Amino acid sequence: MALRSPGSPGPTSLGEDLALGGRITAMRLGGLALALRGDPVARLMHKPWRLDPYPTYAAIRATGGLARSRVGISAVGTHALCEQVLRDRRFGVRLADGRPPFAPADGEPSLLEPVDLSLLGLDPPDHSRLRRLAQPTFAPRRLEQYRGVAEEITAGLLDDAAARGRFDLVADLAAPLPITVIARLLGIPSVDADRFARWGRALGTSLDGVRSVAHAHELARTTAEARVLFTELVERRRADPGEDVVSQLVGALDAGQMSLDELVTLAQLLLVAGFETTTNLVGNAVRALQSTPGQWEALAADPSLAPGAVEETLRYDPPVQLTARIAHEDTELGGVEFRRNWGVLVLVAAAGRDPEAHPDPDRFDLRRVQTTPHLAFSGGAHYCLGAALARLEGEVALRMLAQRMPGLRTTGRVVGKTATILRGPRRFPVAA
Numbered sequence: 001m002a003l004r005s006p007g008s009p010g011p012t013s014l015g016e017d018l019a020l021g022g023r024i025t026a027m028r029l030g031g032l033a034l035a036l037r038g039d040p041v042a043r044l045m046h047k048p049w050r051l052d053p054y055p056t057y058a059a060i061r062a063t064g065g066l067a068r069s070r071v072g073i074s075a076v077g078t079h080a081l082c083e084q085v086l087r088d089r090r091f092g093v094r095l096a097d098g099r100p101p102f103a104p105a106d107g108e109p110s111l112l113e114p115v116d117l118s119l120l121g122l123d124p125p126d127h128s129r130l131r132r133l134a135q136p137t138f139a140p141r142r143l144e145q146y147r148g149v150a151e152e153i154t155a156g157l158l159d160d161a162a163a164r165g166r167f168d169l170v171a172d173l174a175a176p177l178p179i180t181v182i183a184r185l186l187g188i189p190s191v192d193a194d195r196f197a198r199w200g201r202a203l204g205t206s207l208d209g210v211r212s213v214a215h216a217h218e219l220a221r222t223t224a225e226a227r228v229l230f231t232e233l234v235e236r237r238r239a240d241p242g243e244d245v246v247s248q249l250v251g252a253l254d255a256g257q258m259s260l261d262e263l264v265t266l267a268q269l270l271l272v273a274g275f276e277t278t279t280n281l282v283g284n285a286v287r288a289l290q291s292t293p294g295q296w297e298a299l300a301a302d303p304s305l306a307p308g309a310v311e312e313t314l315r316y317d318p319p320v321q322l323t324a325r326i327a328h329e330d331t332e333l334g335g336v337e338f339r340r341n342w343g344v345l346v347l348v349a350a351a352g353r354d355p356e357a358h359p360d361p362d363r364f365d366l367r368r369v370q371t372t373p374h375l376a377f378s379g380g381a382h383y384c385l386g387a388a389l390a391r392l393e394g395e396v397a398l399r400m401l402a403q404r405m406p407g408l409r410t411t412g413r414v415v416g417k418t419a420t421i422l423r424g425p426r427r428f429p430v431a432a
């Protein structure tokens, strides 16, 4: 995932914009040239290869699971290597000296990292301290209260969709469900809901890195606006606490365990991390169920299979395909050498198709019993804080869809998003 800078970049000059534009274009053209010559890591970042990355993942696994690339970053693609890198404390998300990976030498925030991603961009001790404070609010027992919320939202969305007969699975179900759940989780007042959804869509694209100068500016603008709302929200919850996550964290703020800036940034991360990821989970699940003979019919006949369909989707076609780590010292893992400050992409989607971990890995089977747990929620220190919530939402969406629309069918071409890290459908026409 794209990583964090120490603060949001301020307004930039034309010269800085031209320099950034030049850097992005050079990276893109250089990467494309390498992709054309067969460089597997470059292929993951460029069309047409990135539209279906699974053959590239297979090629990386076939050569022992490590791809060294002239792009300047390596990649690991077997289950064993991915898990080792994620769990090994000698790897972090910042440079060995604690600076963010794209930090310019003068220490100024970089437009290449316009969105501060809180926990995702922190190493110990800051990561451990903030994570300890946030973790209790995401305990599975506490999240169970959102099951009723998810069911109520899904029922309303399916009523509207059923009334129309034909609808878009993403726009009408997979996207509005998680954004409404996060808004409730954070206690966003309903008057702000539309703005909140717009920011969520815009900021979610930061996970895939900056695409252009205009994109960098849009992200910087959006994050500045969102921070104003979150700061107001903290003040409101301080005066009038509720059951939401922000109210629970205000206690840590008042006890001096975290700063206001850290709380606002963490709230923004929940919006970024919990929205498009869950949208992709529902989209990828329905796509796999509909395109694999007998699978949708099996779920329609027995909607209690929904949790299995969620787990199989997370293994077979995960919403987050990869993450990144940086070696903090010269390291050897599984016979592979990593030098200090070398970056490595951890291809969790490739790990899900590793035959050493999952027999017959290219077959989607909602009844599969995974003896090796998938890595779709990562592993080690950054293991997804929202995993229980994502599972809950995915299960509710699939179960209720199968119950209410057992004859669901795909009525046109499913158009995928073209990103490298986040994978899911953008348009998915269906009929009830």
Ligand code: HEM
Pocket: 001, 119, 120, 121, 131, 182, 269, 270, 271, 273, 274, 275, 277, 278, 281, 318, 319, 320, 323, 324, 376, 377, 378, 379, 381, 382, 383, 384, 385, 386, 387, 389, 390, 391
């Ligand atoms: C299917 C949906 C989801 C998937 C596939 C997913 C995946 C991930 C992955 C792979 C990471 C770790 C990245 C890394 O190791 O560098 C992560 C971290 C995180 N996720 Fe999720 N996520 C999902 C849903 C959610 C939801 C619903 C929330 C909360 C509302 C959430 C909150 C977080 C947070 C806060 C982190 C940072 C944890 C840390 O750095 O310590 N995620 N997620």
